[in-house]
Amino acid sequence: MAIKDVDLAYAAGLIDGEGCICLSRWHKKNIHGELDHGWAYTLSVTVQMTTPQEPAFMYDVFNKEFGGLYKVYQKRNSNTKPVFHWRISCSSCAPFLKSLLPYLLGKKPQALAAIEYAEWIANHPAHGKRGRSTEEHKYQEEMWVRIKGLKQNNRVYDS
16 A cells, blocks of 8 residues: 555654654674774664654554654653654665655755665675775765764755
């Protein structure tokens, strides 16, 4: 069953207003839990709110087509509201963001950069224990800086 245009537009509004398009990085660890050389990167799109309806909508409408994760977080011994969280990551990000492109406004530059990165990853799989080449690591770092800059400075996407 095709996803309705109205649902795509609503999801784009949620991403623009309350969502996050993120390329995260962290130090890799080896099988012994020791810090390894270099960074690891993960692309994700999230909607996180203190009301359950919107993240639940994202899961209900998009899970079958793109996958995703829906969780509720509540701090222990806290009077804070629970946080409802929907997330999609890695290879699912590009097709999901492409479906929203006609409707995205503020986060369209981030979406375009994220799609570019996701498509690059699909065409450049890691090489087992050897990992990525220096050039591949350089590209990942450049994309991390670029997406972070788009988030912080609302720069216009350079094509």
